[in-house]
Amino acid sequence: MNDITRSMHRDTRAWRMQVWISFGLAVFVCGTGLVWLPGADLDRAFMVMGYVFCLSATFALSKFVRDNALTQSDTPLWSTVVWGGFGVAMVLTGWGLYRMEINPTWKAYLVVSWLYLISSAFTLAKTLRDAHEAERVECAVEHGRGVRS
Numbered sequence: 001m002n003d004i005t006r007s008m009h010r011d012t013r014a015w016r017m018q019v020w021i022s023f024g025l026a027v028f029v030c031g032t033g034l035v036w037l038p039g040a041d042l043d044r045a046f047m048v049m050g051y052v053f054c055l056s057a058t059f060a061l062s063k064f065v066r067d068n069a070l071t072q073s074d075t076p077l078w079s080t081v082v083w084g085g086f087g088v089a090m091v092l093t094g095w096g097l098y099r100m101e102i103n104p105t106w107k108a109y110l111v112v113s114w115l116y117l118i119s120s121a122f123t124l125a126k127t128l129r130d131a132h133e134a135e136r137v138e139c140a141v142e143h144g145r146g147v148r149s
Contacts, residue, residue: 010134011127023124026117033110038102047100050093051114057082057089058118062125090118 011019030051037044064082067073074082097110 009130011130016127016131019120019124019127023120026113026120029113030110030117033106033113037110038106039100043096043100046096047093047110050089050096051117053089054086054093054114054118055121057086058121059125061086062122062129066126066129 034044034048034051037047060082064074064079068079093114094111097107097114100107
């Protein structure tokens with residue numbers, strides 16, 4: 001077995017399971033909070049859109065940061081779009097939560113579950129990307145090819 005394959009770091013099965021469970025729990029907690037959200041249906045609809053916007057922006061930002069970790073592979077304008085999209089998603093969702101006329105305890109629940117969703121999404125994205133890169137390297141080593149970044 002090649003030294004590269006032996007030194008390849010892979011996440012343990014327990015870690016991968018923990019990451020998926022954490023992400024699933026975050027989605028469940030956010031979904032529960034949004035389904036039972038007191039107030040107008042329009043507020044609920046906008047909060048669902050905000051959470052989905054934040055989640056997609058999180059995955060886009062995770063990919064962008066990982067792709068540009070060693071060398072810049074994207075244009076500066078794309079960097080602005082990705083970081084701007086993430087910032088806008090977070091600010092607008094936070095502003096929506098702030099302006100909602102609901103009990104402060106309910107707001108706190110929504111904020112904590114929202115931040116939990118975002119942090120678990122970053123962790124899930126990293127775990128999936130690590131597994132993909134390890135697979136790619138191992139496949140290239142098995143077939144005697146070099147690995148391109």
